Amino acid sequence: MRISELAEATGVPVHTLKFYLREGVLQPGRATSRTSADYDDEHVERVRLVRALVEHGGVALSGVRDIVVALTSPPPSRHDLLGAAAAVIPTPAPREAVDPEVTALLEELGWCAWSGAPALGALSDAVAAARAAGVPLDAGTLRRYAEGMALVAEADVDLALAARGPAEAMRIVVVGTVLGDPVLVALRRLAQEAVSSRRQREATPEGP
Template identity: 90%
Template sequence: MRISELAERTGVPVHTLKFYLREGVLPPGRATSRTSADYGDEHVERVRLVRALVEHGGVGLRGVRAIVGALESPPPSRHDLLGAAAAVIPTPAPRGPVDPEITGLLEELGWCTWSGAPALTALGDAVAAARAAGVPLDAATLRRYAAGMTVVAEADVDLALAAQDPAEAMRTVVVGTVLGDPVLVALRRLAQEAVSSRRQAAADAREDA
């Protein structure tokens, strides 16, 4: 198909598609002449991926470029998969040292991670920011958070293991992680409401009794 049809099918303006081509997040089509190229279903899929990452994942085009680059050359073995995925998932720049309390907590959980891992510094910074803003985020709460995220991570790993080939597993891990975050955030809001109203109902029942 031509670029105009690609635009029509994806709902993305032609200008933006050209921009994506220039930025290297959309591979060029098979050139049929000097001034026209042929795009296939894989381009439609790619455009949808890019849009989802940008709009819902909050990923910049630099991050998208890294992700699609990794998806195009997936690691051969399942073992490196998670490392390769972690290397490609955009993470906030580290802002400060990690509180020893955090590393202690992770050790206690048996989550031995290489000190300096992006997710570790991100955790340290996020906890420090929350506390600086006045949230009483104690170790007990963090442990409960960790328990909840373990449930989530089990589901994540199962989803990745269900993939047929390494390329699909890679896509599931990377894209599922990035686009799964907003899903989890929304579920957290809904769960807060549900838990709160359940507690309220229980309190009312006690009051009536």
């Protein structure tokens, strides 16, 4: 298909597709002349991936480029790919040193985390910010959150282990994490409403 047909198939304007090509997040098509190229279903899939990462995952194009490279060169080990995925998933750089309380929590849970892991610093910063804003995020509540996320992680790893190969597993881990985070946030909101409604019913005396 021509680039105009690729635009029609993906709903992405031609000028945006050309921008993706210049930025290296969309692989070149098969040249048919000096000024034109042919595109196929792999290009359609890549455009949809880039669009999802940018529009729904909030990933900058530089981050998308890193993700695309990781997807094309996945490590053979399913465990190693988790590390490779963590390296390309956008995570805010920590502003402060990791709080010893956070490190102690991970040790208590038996979680083995690299001391320089971006998520470790991000967690420490997030806890500090929440407390500074008056959120009573004590150690017990933080542990309950962590235990809940362990169940989410089990589901994530199960999906990766069930993949047909390293490339598919890498896509599941990277793209699933970036685009799965909004799913988890939405589920949290719905669960909050459900739990609040249930507890209100339990606390309300029944009529005669």
